[in-house]
Amino acid sequence: MKLLEAVCLSKAYGERQRWFTQQTRLVSAVEEVSLSLERGKTLGLVGESGSGKSTLGRLLLGLEKPTSGQVLYRNTDITALSSTAMRKIRRSMQSVFQNSLSSFNPLFTVEQIVEEPLQNYKTGTPKEIKNKVVESLELVGLGEQHLRRYPHELSGGQQQRVGIGRAIALRPEVLVCDEPFASLDVSLRRQMLNLLQGLKSELRLSYLFITHDLSLIDGFCDQVAVMHEGRIVECLPGNEMKMRAVHPYTKSLLEAVPVQEPRLRRT
Ligand SMILES: Nc1ncnc2c1ncn2[C@@H]1O[C@H](COP(=O)(O)OP(=O)(O)O)[C@@H](O)[C@H]1O
Ligand SMILES: [Mg+2]
Structure with missing residues (x-):
């Protein structure tokens, strides 16, 4: 069952051209993104800094209004809800941030x-x-x-x-985790990931797990969406990312992952 879904979701921000003028230029942070989070699953969202991951997370949480497109929570479009109705839904969607x-x-x-x-x-x-x-x-x-x-x-x-x-x-039912362990030591990250894994089965949670650290994906995410310049360039099974990656951007991200095990570094 689809718990949370983005349907052709876009978000543009007006950015002032120069500090002394009123002219603005539109910066497109998220462009025509469609993806869904299945109940009881973990969806990873990866991409370099500035690719639009956090914006997409906020849109899915209903914390920001999209420029166009829909966010469906249990098939209800939350972008059009009154604040009272949204308050009820917000209870089931919580978030954890980096800091x-x-x-x-x-x-x-x-x-x-x-x-x-x-x-x-x-x-x-x-x-x-x-x-x-x-x-x-x-x-x-x-x-x-x-x-x-x-x-x-x-x-x-x-x-x-x-x-x-x-x-x-x-x-809640859904937890959006936006780089939750990015400021922690590498040695701690695994431990915290295990904590999330345990909570998931104990509390029947579903996760949107945003990270730029691809070494955290394997064994934790069921699906991974790769984001580049506001768009999802491909969606892959979490445990077979390396094998299945087709898009050059995904490959370049995977190549940039530092190998944790010194023994394996040279091979
Ligand atoms: N509130 C905002 N106002 C203007 N521009 C924004 C805002 N939030 C994000 N952006 C722009 O949108 C783009 C995507 O940002 P963000 O979603 O934070 O990416 P990420 O989380 O992948 O690093 C960036 O170019 C950023 O500058
Ligand atoms: Mg971010």
Whole structure:
């Protein structure tokens, strides 16, 4: 079943030609993109910086209006919804970004951060909410000892865990992860990927996983969409990207992936 779908989606931004004039030129960030995320699957979205990945992610989340095209969530076009109807849907679509710390209120403790979406949607009594917070933190590998801590007191990995904890607090269906581990050490990335993998089966999640690090795709993404200058140039099975890649852009991306295992580097 298609959970989330982009139908011929485009987004252009007006960019001021010179700072002292009013003239604007249209910059096309996403051009006629069609793709779909199947329920229970992980769709990877790869491409170099500036190729339009984040813009596409925001469009799919309904955080921005497309210039043209549609976003379907369970077959409902969300681009035309009222804010009340959108609020209901937004609950099922959450996001994790590269730098969670910058999205946290610095005056909030970990508990308040994870609690916020639950409060927003008035999901239960204070006691029920507290239980949900503790449960969500446990799911991301944090404990009650972290509840009263402030995000800046945590390590980068722990901050991302809090970001994921907040995103799953409402038990959404879809998680859009935009370069969630890009600022973490390479050694940590695998560990965090395993965390996402575990959450996926435990909470029946579906992921849109945006990354420029192709070494994270193998074994994690079911499908991979390759984005170049606002367009999807090809869609490949995640575990056979290397074998199946046809488009020269995909090949050049694959060639640029550093080999992690020193033994294999020369062959
Ligand atoms: N809010 C915005 N206003 C103007 N231009 C934007 C905005 N967001 C993105 N862009 C432009 O759209 C293009 C794609 O950006 P982005 O989606 O962030 O790419 P990526 O995530 O792949 O690095 C870039 O040229 C960027 O400058
Ligand atoms: Mg981006």
